[in-house]
Amino acid sequence: MEISSFFSTRDLNAWFGKTLAVRAVNMSFAENTVSAIIGPSGCGKSTFLRCLNRLHEEVPGARVNGTVLLENKNIYSKDVDPVELRRQIGMVFQKPNPFPAFSVFDNVAVGLKLAGIRKSTILKDAVERSLRMAALWDEVKDKLNDAGTSLSGGQQQRLCIARALAVEPRVLLMDEPTSALDPISTAKIEELVSELKKAVTIIIVTHNMQQAARISDQTAFFLLGDLIEYGATSQLFTAPKDNRTERYITGRFG
């Protein structure tokens, strides 16, 4: 079997009001891989990502229909609690945004506290483990009580990654996580992504085709709400099957 059934979508449609933003998308993501989603602005790639942890439906007027299977369980079925689900499918957003009223420690611990974990030894261990995974521990271990917003932009984004990792999600969604960062911070996050896929399956939306080429195993190209092409990254960038993909990656539009 060439495609794993770990995490997949079937005929996934997403609307904003009457506008169809994502059209009948079928995709599969293998466990412990990095999948990149590229495409011009407004192609529905972020919306698609936000359907995968049921965040899209929180937007007023937004609607989803179709199936998303996490280990053969439809996350849109009635008996799935979206709150519970979002602990298994974590998310990192475009702009680094630690909670301003929370310390570095509390920013990482907040997801665990929401899950009802109160024991301080467990919290401490989880915070350290998550910060180490996010390659931030050495930089912040002496300022865990400082405000999360006192860190640099790149550190803040890694703090947000640590925060998402703390609840040990199965899947980590990243929505253009480096678009607000400088090149050095971006390089650190890219390195981190390649490291993290040993622990978690990563789906990353990016504007940056070089980034997709550098860090992903599979790449998908979206255009106007449609999935145009999806395949191994090396193949998609060197020998695209669809000529729209080819025109996009060679910079002729978008």
Next chain:
Amino acid sequence: MIRSKSHKDIHFADRFFAGTLQAIAWGVPLLLVFIAIFLTWKSLPTIRLFGFSFLTSQTWDPVQDQFGALPVVYGTLVSSFLAVLLAAPISIGVALFLTELAPSWLARPVGFLVEMLAAIPSVVYGLWGIFVLAPLLRTTVQPALAKSLGHFPLFEGPPLGVGMMAAGVILAIMIIPTIATLSREVFLAIPAIQRENALALGATRWEMMQIAVLKTARSGILGAIILGLGRALGETMAVTMLIGNRAEISASLLAPGQTMSSLLANEYAEASGELHLSALLEVGLLLFLVTFIINALARLFVWRSTLGKSPR
């Protein structure tokens, strides 16, 4: 600066205009200073005569020329804090509902109506208080409180309707728009991404409001509450109509009382002796100082919270 010096004559109109505006701009804070000086100067007779005991004495007797402001200071603080105690949770609830839960077709008109509560004249609140609120308190609320909690000093005594409780409730209604509107502004200033973050971490709606909204906005909320308190401290007409106007300290919220502002409204017209007038103006000075400090604190909190929001 350099340009205006070298083109002195050409830019006369500019400099004249700037000078005039500067004078006007300075005039406003100067007015504040003049009011403070005036109040202090006019209250010198009682400041000299009673000194600090003006603040600690409970006797307010114009006939005997004995003046102590403690009962009215007490009345002001108790009625205002009671108002804040009642208004703050309601206002924050309203603001949360308007920003986090209500669909926009509902949030806009409801928000507008809440703001309009602030446009109703104080005397109209007073009238409504006399004809609706006070009878309701007298016939229903206060008997029930006396029955269930009457052994607490706080709810002792006959149900009169008018009194400290009525004043506190009417003040609460009057400061709800202040606290609710300001809290709503603070909540709206929190980026949507903050809320999505909380949701993405597995927060329920209510947990999201706690983490991403209330916690982030704490100092802004505190500022809004203090501004509401500032408004309650100075409010005069409705309180005068509902508090019962007796300058005595009573532990019971059912008893009548007097605030600094209601005392001034009641007595300044008939103050005959120089000492009586001086005592009233000293009360005015106290009120001025208290509201000034409270408002300055509120600005400080709001200022700090808006600073805290801006990302580095």
